[in-house]
Amino acid sequence: MRKTSLIFVYGPLLVFLALFALVPIIGVISSSVWVRGITSEFYAQSLSGQYLNAFVTTIKVAFWSGLVGLIGGGLAALSLWRTRWRWLTTAISALAGVLANFAGLPLAVAFMVTLGASGLVTNALQALLHINLSQMGFNLSSSGGLILVYSAFQVPLALLVSLPAFSSIPDDLEAAALSLGCGVPGYLWRVLLPILAPSLLGTFALLFANAFSAYVTAYAIAGGSINLVPIQIGYLIDGNVSLNVGLGNALAVEEMVVLGASLWVFALSVRLRAKRRAKVKGAMTIV
Amino acid sequence: MFEKWLYRVLIGLFLLQVLLPFAGLIQFTLVGGSGALSFASFATLFSDPSFASSLLNSLWLAASAVLLSIVIFTPPVWHAYLYAPRLLRVIEAVSFVPFVVPAVVLALAYVQFFSSGPLDLVGTPYLLPFAFALLGMPFYIQVFLNRLRHADARAIHEAAQTLGASDFQAFVRIQLPLLRSGIINGSLLVFTISIGEFTITQLTTGGSYSTLPLYLLITFTNNPLEGSAMAVVTLFLAVAGVVAALSAASSRRRRIHAVTASEEAS
Known part of the structure; x- marks a missing residue:
């Protein structure tokens, strides 16, 4: 050409x-x-006072929603893999693919009408069981509430990302472990978990990044009442840009560093998994 | 036996957890107002002229983003796949930019960069199709590459050249039809992303340009019933996009299976 x-x-x-x-x-x-x-004044500013608090809250929400997502999605993936229902796996992965991308307004609205101050489930609990969610300290726009909302897209995302790792485990591995006198729980805990550990760590890193950068869901549900890094950046844009551009930029750079590091861990785990798989295959041929 | 039931229970819990909020949303839209089943919220929504105009705005933006993605991403990915594998790896790596640079950071960058000079685009919707194309880039490129790898594009291109076609002729008349399903599936994903985009739209236009998601939030604040009806509609549009992409992919695969099976039989 x-x-x-x-x-x-x-x-x-x-x-x-x-x-x-x-x-x-x-x-x-x-x-x-x-x-x-x-x-370096913008960085000093961005790592003190309310902005430092924003980092603490964001890390907290990202960590816990990532952990909930990893455990929930991982267990669902394990169950799908162990039951070997092909059609169900296909159907649920398709569903998870759709749901994992709903970290937006529809999800926020869905939670507000279900679990908000006068949501359906909130009212039903009050009327039927006399449980008052807000008196119990539950608030959708607190960090605990956000962790719950984020789980709705973190769990399906974890399922999607970890399912290939499960299906890359050779079938005869279980037979080998069982014939060597290891029960099913022992096989899951002492053979499968170490093999999957890098994949699970990578999945967690991806979920962490996903929650760390989420903006719309938190903005719609909590607005100004929760202090997150993306929300703070949004405020600095929405307010007066000429007011403190430098601070917004410093926060943005820190956000990119956190995301870059998390995604680097994810990429590393994917590479490690490929290597590990080759090793397991090699070991199996020796056995 | 116990193990089997444990897995079933876990799968059931998963479905319950992810579907409950949407069940709540649909129930609220249908019976939330009067306590009796009613489609009034949808009637209000569809007779709302602002809904129609924001839907139109969103469709226009999404269509432009799709067009931009096809024109900008298709030729270089195709060419690099055939002739420059190392360059392809660079393009793939760069395409993941939106994962490291989230929408809110992009918006911050845009309001500074596009606020003066010849590209004074902040406050106008003209910036948005480009931004949406960038957000959709990793998805479009992955889906298109998938199709390239499955279609044996290289061999077919070489055959076309042997028969005397120029690169351009072969690309337009042979490769584009061959790769059509990849282009369509990638486009559907870009379309879905564009229809749902909120952050960049709100932060760069200051809310002056009403798209579906922007209008959804305003409506929900003023009239939760109409707002949740709108959430259902948006959800439906997005699901339709993803399902269309999935079924297009699977029917294509079935057709290829059928062809190879009949070839093997004959």
Whole structure:
């Protein structure tokens, strides 16, 4: 192909990436450390007071919703894999694919009308069992409430991501373990879990990143009453941009560092899994 | 026996946990107002002129984002897959940018970069199709690559060239029809993402341009019943997109299976 036609093939993509990703993001990074000279004041500001609290809350929500997601989704994936119902696995993965992408407004609205202050389940519990959720300290816009809401997309996402790891386990592994005198619980706990550990860690890292960057769900449910990093960045944009651009940029860079690190762990686990699988296969052929 | 039942219970709990909020949403929309089954909330919604205009805005934005994705991503991914595998790896890695740079950070970057000069786009909807295409990029490229790998595009392209077609001719007349299902499935995902996008839309236009998600939140605050009816409609649109993509993929696979089976039989 001639060089001129290569420009038509790759040119649009290059211009698009430069204009809508590369240059704006470099702008954010550079103006987080530069106002008439190099400065670290925005980072100092972003790691103190309410902004530091925002990091603590965001990490808390991301950690717990990730853990709930990992356990719930992991157990569901294990069950699907062990029951060997092909059609059910296909149907549930399709369902999980749809649900994992509903970390948006419909989900927030669904929770508000179900578990909100005058939601259906809230009212039903009050009327039927005389349980008052808000008197018990439950509040949908608290961090505990958000962890519950986030689980609705974290669990299906964990199922989707961990299912391939389960199905990559060779069938004769169980037979080998059982013939060596290991019961089913022992097989699950002492053989399967160590093999799957890197995949599960990677899944957790992905879920953590997913919750750490979630904005819409939290914004719709809690608005200003919960202090999260993405919400703080949103406020800095929504308010007056010229007010404190540097601070917003510093928060954005910190957010990208956290996400980058989490996704790096995820990518690492995927690579490790491939290596591990090759090793297990090798061991099986020796056996 | 005990083990089997344990797994069934776990699967049941999973379904209960993920479906309960949506069951609650649908029940609220249908019986939440009067306590009796009624479609009044949908009637209110569909007779609301602002709903129609925000739906139209969303459809227009989503269609533009799809068009942009097809034009910008298809040729380079195809070309790199055939001729430059190392470059393809770079494109794939770069396509994951939206996972590291979330929508709220992109919005922050855009309000600074597009607020002055020749590209003064903040406050207008013209920035949005590009932003949506960027958010959909990893999904479009993965789906399209999947199709490329399954379709044996390289061999078919070489055959076309041997028969005297130019690269351009072969791309337009042979490869595009061959890869159509990948392009359609990728487009459906970009469409679904665009229809549901809230963050960048709200933060870069300041809420001045009403799309489905923006109008949904306003409506829900003013009239929860109409708002939840709208959530059901949005949900339905998104599910339709994903289901269409899935069934297109599986029917394609079935057809290929049928073809290979009949070839083996003959």
